[in-house]
Amino acid sequence: DTAVSQTPKYLVTQMGNDKSIKCEQNLGHDTMYWYKQDSKKFLKIMFSYNNKELIINETVPNRFSPKSPDKAHLNLHINSLELGDSAVYFCASRLGGPLLNTEAFFGQGTRLTVV
């Protein structure tokens, strides 16, 4: 009964392809995130959704399009993949809201390799 699950765990694909990463949380949280962790382990926020609505888009190229069909899912679709997209992508969820100091729960990560 994993709290935040991502699929696939590994993804190897060629430049120019379109791919999706799925994320699901069973915690009943309101807020979900996508983070990108580069080769230097820098963890950078990409998107945040609250109750299916986009809250944060951190100047991510529009080749990246998050989709939230419902509160429990936040999928990441990437068009025209580039070499620089190679990274580990983490999904996370959190019981959001102001000043709740709540814990974020992370998925196990998806290692994307673009060749």
Add this chain to the structure above:
Amino acid sequence: AQRVTQPEKLLSVFKGAPVELKCNYSYSGSPELFWYVQYSRQRLQLLLRHISRESIKGFTADLNKGETSFHLKKPFAQEEDSAMYYCALNEGYNTDKLIFGTGTRLQVFP
């Protein structure tokens, strides 16, 4: 501008030595601050949060608003503490934006 700064990429100590992982933040409001840890081959998980003022696995962190710091400390490091540590700031009010520092890798040698 970097809102959360962790100046050390790597911190190496011997077992039993004290550890301090530095974190400075930039935020004009009331910050929500956290430390997250990522052990090898495990997912990122919460270590502690400033509001709880708790000690987890021997680690503590005190929010110093004057110095805008939230350093993580442990008096006696253990080998199992070796991991990647991230300081995080929630910019919170009405945005729920959880920002991470660049991380510090702690290596504890036997």
